[in-house]
Amino acid sequence: MVISTIQTFLGHLHPLLVHLPIGFLITGIIFEILSYRKDLHFLKETSSLILLLSAVSASISCLLGFLLSASDDYDPDILTNHKLGGILLSLLCFIIWALQKKWLSSIITIPKKLLTSLYFLIIFLLLYVGHQGGNLTHGSDYLSFEILTKKERIPPKSMDVALMYEDVIQAILEKKCVQCHNKSKLKGNLNLSSLSAIKKGGKHGAILTAGFPEKSEIIRRIELNETDKEFMPTDGKTPLTNKEIEILEYWIKSGNITENQQLSTLKLPKEINDLIAGHLGFLNEKSSNNELQTQVKTAVDQKYLDQLRKAGFSVRVMYQNPTLLDIRLMLAEDKISPDLVFEKLKLLTPVAQNIIWLNLSGLYLKNEQLQVLKQMENLEKLRLDKNDIDDEIASYVRNLNYLNSLNLNQTKVTSKVLKELYGMPGLKTVYLFQTNVKTPDTLKSSLPKLILFKIL
Amino acid sequence: MSHHHKDFRLHTPEFEQIYKKLDRRNFLTKTSLGLGTLALGSLFGFDKLNSNSSKRTTGIISDEDLQKQILANLPHFAPKAKRVVYLFMSGGPSQYETFDYKPKLVDMMGKELPESIRGGQRLTGMSASQSSLPIAPSFAAFNQYGQSQTWVSNLLPHTAKVVDDLCIVKSVFTDHINHDPAITFFQTGHQLPGRPSIGSWLSYGLGSDNENLPSFIVLVSKNGSGQPLYARLWGNGFLPTEHQGVQFRAGKDPVLYLNNPDGYDGEDRKEMLNYLSKLNTIQNADIGDPEIDARIAQYEMAYRMQTSVPDVMDTSDETEETFELYGPDSRDSGTYAANCLLARKLLEKDVKFVQLYHQGWDQHGNLPKGIAHQCKNTDQATAALITDLKRRGLLEDTLVIWGGEFGRTVYSQGKLAADNYGRDHHPRCFSMWMAGAGVKPGISYGETDDFSYNITQNPVHVHDFHATIMKILGIDHEQLTFKSQGRRFRLTDVSGKVIPDILS
Numbered sequence: 001m002v003i004s005t006i007q008t009f010l011g012h013l014h015p016l017l018v019h020l021p022i023g024f025l026i027t028g029i030i031f032e033i034l035s036y037r038k039d040l041h042f043l044k045e046t047s048s049l050i051l052l053l054s055a056v057s058a059s060i061s062c063l064l065g066f067l068l069s070a071s072d073d074y075d076p077d078i079l080t081n082h083k084l085g086g087i088l089l090s091l092l093c094f095i096i097w098a099l100q101k102k103w104l105s106s107i108i109t110i111p112k113k114l115l116t117s118l119y120f121l122i123i124f125l126l127l128y129v130g131h132q133g134g135n136l137t138h139g140s141d142y143l144s145f146e147i148l149t150k151k152e153r154i155p156p157k158s159m160d161v162a163l164m165y166e167d168v169i170q171a172i173l174e175k176k177c178v179q180c181h182n183k184s185k186l187k188g189n190l191n192l193s194s195l196s197a198i199k200k201g202g203k204h205g206a207i208l209t210a211g212f213p214e215k216s217e218i219i220r221r222i223e224l225n226e227t228d229k230e231f232m233p234t235d236g237k238t239p240l241t242n243k244e245i246e247i248l249e250y251w252i253k254s255g256n257i258t259e260n261q262q263l264s265t266l267k268l269p270k271e272i273n274d275l276i277a278g279h280l281g282f283l284n285e286k287s288s289n290n291e292l293q294t295q296v297k298t299a300v301d302q303k304y305l306d307q308l309r310k311a312g313f314s315v316r317v318m319y320q321n322p323t324l325l326d327i328r329l330m331l332a333e334d335k336i337s338p339d340l341v342f343e344k345l346k347l348l349t350p351v352a353q354n355i356i357w358l359n360l361s362g363l364y365l366k367n368e369q370l371q372v373l374k375q376m377e378n379l380e381k382l383r384l385d386k387n388d389i390d391d392e393i394a395s396y397v398r399n400l401n402y403l404n405s406l407n408l409n410q411t412k413v414t415s416k417v418l419k420e421l422y423g424m425p426g427l428k429t430v431y432l433f434q435t436n437v438k439t440p441d442t443l444k445s446s447l448p449k450l451i452l453f454k455i456l
Numbered sequence: 457m458s459h460h461h462k463d464f465r466l467h468t469p470e471f472e473q474i475y476k477k478l479d480r481r482n483f484l485t486k487t488s489l490g491l492g493t494l495a496l497g498s499l500f501g502f503d504k505l506n507s508n509s510s511k512r513t514t515g516i517i518s519d520e521d522l523q524k525q526i527l528a529n530l531p532h533f534a535p536k537a538k539r540v541v542y543l544f545m546s547g548g549p550s551q552y553e554t555f556d557y558k559p560k561l562v563d564m565m566g567k568e569l570p571e572s573i574r575g576g577q578r579l580t581g582m583s584a585s586q587s588s589l590p591i592a593p594s595f596a597a598f599n600q601y602g603q604s605q606t607w608v609s610n611l612l613p614h615t616a617k618v619v620d621d622l623c624i625v626k627s628v629f630t631d632h633i634n635h636d637p638a639i640t641f642f643q644t645g646h647q648l649p650g651r652p653s654i655g656s657w658l659s660y661g662l663g664s665d666n667e668n669l670p671s672f673i674v675l676v677s678k679n680g681s682g683q684p685l686y687a688r689l690w691g692n693g694f695l696p697t698e699h700q701g702v703q704f705r706a707g708k709d710p711v712l713y714l715n716n717p718d719g720y721d722g723e724d725r726k727e728m729l730n731y732l733s734k735l736n737t738i739q740n741a742d743i744g745d746p747e748i749d750a751r752i753a754q755y756e757m758a759y760r761m762q763t764s765v766p767d768v769m770d771t772s773d774e775t776e777e778t779f780e781l782y783g784p785d786s787r788d789s790g791t792y793a794a795n796c797l798l799a800r801k802l803l804e805k806d807v808k809f810v811q812l813y814h815q816g817w818d819q820h821g822n823l824p825k826g827i828a829h830q831c832k833n834t835d836q837a838t839a840a841l842i843t844d845l846k847r848r849g850l851l852e853d854t855l856v857i858w859g860g861e862f863g864r865t866v867y868s869q870g871k872l873a874a875d876n877y878g879r880d881h882h883p884r885c886f887s888m889w890m891a892g893a894g895v896k897p898g899i900s901y902g903e904t905d906d907f908s909y910n911i912t913q914n915p916v917h918v919h920d921f922h923a924t925i926m927k928i929l930g931i932d933h934e935q936l937t938f939k940s941q942g943r944r945f946r947l948t949d950v951s952g953k954v955i956p957d958i959l960s
Binding site for chain 1: 529531533534535538602603605665666667763764767805806847848849852853930
């Protein structure tokens with residue numbers, strides 16, 4: 001116990017002591033060079049002492065370094081290089097020191113210039129060992145030429161000046177992929193940090209085929225089921241969003257895999273343009289200026305609303321002219337009789353076009369009792385949770401072109417209902433909590449991306 | 457003998473009229489001020505308001521009619537949210553250990569707060585006399601989470617999982633440095649007591665979507681300690697009384713005095729209330745006090761609540777999985793977790809504004825231990841509420857708000873150690889988040905300097921926060937006004953601007 005603490009303590013002295021031979025040797029080489037001047041010839045005399053000091057301090061550093069290497073986790077490759085380099089350096093110091101000694105020089109004479117060259121050799125070795133040591137403590141990307149050559153791209157100020165590869169594609173890759181696929185990490189021998197490297201591909205060859213996203217390995221991997229062994233990004237790292245995937249797919253499909261392509265010159269389809277604008281954060285004011293996006297044109301006579309309220313409906317006027325209605329029928333458990341509710345629902349007919357949100361949750365209605373839905377052409381949000389409905393319900397909502405959110409929680413629907421709903425133009429979200437639709441993962445790949453299944 | 461009694465009245469014609477119809481204040485409101493109101497009305501552009509409704513005003517308009525017109529014109533925009541749940545973290549949660557990641561502080565540990573940053577700010581009496589203001593970095597580690605790669609402290613592991621649903625605002629600021637004015641300011645838009653709470657304004661402006669429950673319900677975590685909470689924080693101020701927040705308590709009597717006394721039959725109760733209502737109506741015809749209307753309404757509401765409250769408090773049909781989602785405390789009525797679950801049930805019933813309060817975020821000393829405890833008690837249930845609302849399809853029309861009344865200082869109050877320090881009140885910047893209807897998910901808005909002492913980008917004042925909430929609910933905050941004691945009031949007083957960048 002005590003020994004290991006002493007060992008750790010001594011080991012921690014390594015980074016301190018290691019700078020002594022560095023200093024000595026640099027002083028040494030400077031003196032060595034200067035000694036070629038006639039008036040500084042006397043510096044030659046110091047060489048022997050400096051070399052001895054270097055050799056001894058380097059040897060002690062080696063010893064302490066050895067203790068340190070046992071106490072901590074280091075990259076084994078770099079460690080070996082650093083260790084061997086350090087030992088070699090100490091030895092070289094001893095050898096040159098000895099070569100300058102009189103008792104040895106009487107046996108073999110070493111030309112002065114050769115000694116100087118040996119000195120330079122030591123200095124190169126020193127730089128190498130020092131750099132490896134730095135890599136051990138600070139990480140191998142701490143000091144590298146990449147820092148000098150890498151240009152940090154400033155995020156574009158507007159859609160017009162943004163570049164397709166540089167600002168959009170590379171930004172997505174940086175965020176989700178480059179952590180493992182970069183110059184130094186190279187997982188799967190793949191580097192995604194520059195376009196030339198991307199085109200080069202990885203261990204399994206090319207990762208993209210211009211014009212054909214479906215043939216591109218990169219797309220295949222990110223679109224796999226998350227539980228699949230080949231899914232990327234792996235190890236539970238944050239997957240790409242559907243939007244990011246769509247942008248990548250478009251880029252590959254366009255076939256225009258080059259740098260310096262301004263978005264404004266690319267003639268992007270509107271959906272892609274919006275996607276990218278959203279991705280770059282240029283899509284906000286437009287959607288929030290509260291201009292009504294509804295198709296409803298008419299105002300509703302107050303008498304119909306009074307009638308509904310009298311019948312027990314909660315009627316919320318979301319906008320007055322045109323009248324947008326949010327309607328709910330909420331009944332106490334003991335007052336629910338589906339047949340009676342069916343009668344009540346008929347009261348919605350005169351205002352059907354104006355209803356944009358409707359909540360019929362928990363009324364135990366059957367499919368056929370929901371016929372009135374077919375008249376609500378402008379409906380955007382519909383809650384049918386906790387009703388006695390099944391897959392058949394799809395045919396009652398199929399023609400609702402503006403419906404974007406459909407709540408089917410706690411009903412008897414199965415996966416079939418989704419196939420029926422497929423292709424509804426406005427539909428974005430279908431809620432399927434506590435239903436028999438149990439395998440969202442398999443559904444995800446067989447169904448369009450626009451529908452977001454919130455099964456948690 | 458009441459002051460309405462004949463003998464106490466003067467017998468001039470005007471007072472005869474008061475005696476017949478009105479009490480003093482409403483008389484004045486309805487008559488002599490009418491003319492002034494007309495003038496004011498045109499000044500404020502109420503003509504424009506009126507053009508929306510079918511009947512145009514001719515001649516003198518009374519305050520009462522004006523108020524009716526203001527309500528009739530709501531909502532001003534198509535609302536994104538129909539309900540709000542506000543998780544109020546009372547005491548002032550530290551931004552450093554929650555959402556505002558400041559890695560550069562680590563190297564500045566123990567160094568003096570630079571005067572260039574403090575800018576001569578007056579401190580509270582609690583730390584003003586400290587000889588040194590040493591910088592205290594967060595003891596909690598931060599990681600990036602979600603698609604948005606948002607930095608969240610490791611004290612909030614569950615919140616971190618739903619971070620892609622949150623819109624975190626890191627640049628909120630307030631005018632007040634002490635608890636009571638700050639919390640009153642947050643709740644009512646003014647530091648002095650007496651103005652209506654946010655929930656009351658919304659209830660007044662937008663009405664109720666469920667006639668069986670109050671539209672503004674308050675849930676306070678039990679066994680709370682620290683800065684006190686008062687009922688006036690959810691008070692209706694000068695708005696009609698039925699808009700005050702109703703507190704639901706833990707235990708068998710969630711709403712006090714709601715149940716019939718022992719041995720008293722519900723039918724008898726109904727009969728009694730019918731007669732009481734008749735009496736009140738007679739009194740109302742005589743006096744015309746709006747508070748009598750409120751009282752009639754409240755008696756009726758209370759009667760309906762006798763069945764609706766036990767119904768909504770009943771958690772027997774919640775699944776095991778739901779309790780697990782909210783955490784073990786959710787079975788213990790009155791805890792924050794149980795209140796979160798209850799909040800979901802109330803929102804499901806379309807209660808317009810549910811406000812939870814959780815005390816104890818006031819860590820002047822022993823912050824690491826204290827805040828870890830607070831986070832542990834709230835983190836899981838908060839995230840569970842988001843998840844539960846989301847899967848039930850409620851998050852898309854519910855606005856969720858999380859935050860306290862101010863932030864905390866970068867310097868340590870009292871002695872600083874790496875694992876123990878305190879933080880004083882800091883009004884200049886702090887973090888809140890919103891989620892759900894009307895706000896952009898997965899974004900962070902606003903930035904603070906390296907010390908989280910001053911805002912460097914996109915400041916959001918409390919008035920701006922109020923204006924933005926109202927906008928999401930379909931209200932132009934400048935147009936929902938109420939006249940009291942001779943002037944018009946609104947939640948945002950005379951300021952506030954909507955923050956369009958966070959709206960979805």
